[in-house]
Amino acid sequence: MIVGNGGTVRDPFSMDALLENLQSLPTLPEVAMKVLQKTSDPDAGIKDLEELMSNDPSLTAKVLRVANSSYYGLSRQVSTLKMALVVLGLEETARIIRAITFLNAFPSIRVGGQFDYSSFWLHCITVAEVVRGLATRLKIREYSESLTGALLHDMGHLVLASFFEEDFVDMVTLADEKQLSWLDAEQEVLGFDHPRIGAILCKRWNLPETIHHVVRYHHAPIEAEKHFPSVYLGYLANRITAHYGVYVARETNSTTLAADPVWEGLSRYIPHTPFKPEDLIAASKQEIELGAELHQQLLQ
Ligand SMILES: [Fe+2]
Ligand SMILES: [Fe+2]
Incomplete structure (x- = not known):
């Protein structure tokens, strides 16, 4: 049982209940x-x-x-x-x-007051920009699905904040109290997390499988079984964007990008990468700025 913010006691969410409620998700x-x-x-x-x-x-x-x-x-x-x-x-x-x-x-009007809608989209739009910058520099030709996946990668947060506001507030409260990442707090409060919810949404929207994978594995790319370059690209762009302070919620990441196994893994698919991780982080500053510009236009 979960003790909610206001002391109410509720049954923990089951995946079935979630899926049922997701029937009301926007098409x-x-x-x-x-x-x-x-x-x-x-x-x-x-x-x-x-x-x-x-x-x-x-x-x-x-x-x-x-x-x-x-x-x-x-x-x-x-x-x-x-x-x-x-x-x-x-x-x-x-x-x-x-x-x-x-x-x-997902219009802003639907989202509860605890959720920063504008910052959320700034993060997602910027991650997509960074995907594009990384793909260009690393000469990855096929990146359009990774880019769409990047735009959607954190949609699970938006679904929670829009349709399960009480749980969302519980999750944020727990994350603040215990200094947890939202990902860990979601697992503790709900038993599942925003990448999983986001992937369900992608399926509902009949988006290509590569996009599901970018969304589903954006925090755990090593667990993906296929679509590696796209998934890795999404993950790296998310990390680099967070490095610049453009995030939805602070994420706990103890390794540097250079020591990250995903960086090493990427070299299996994109050989002869002439860049060091720190070079790519520095070069991505350009896309961080472009992301802010595009965000302003899109949310106007
Ligand atoms: Fe995320
Ligand atoms: Fe993210």
């Missing part, structure tokens, strides 16, 4: 689902995406606002989706659409 709008499918289809083109988006003028308007923001620093005004697709490219435009879609699925 993604139809247009967004189709956009997600189209953007992972190598045969899809600009015209396909343009056609789909013509059904959602409000999403298109938001995409144009971000495309015209200082984040992209374009020299000319982008006034149509077609122009955005041509100037930014299909993948980059799709990335903006995905970010807006995920943000819209």
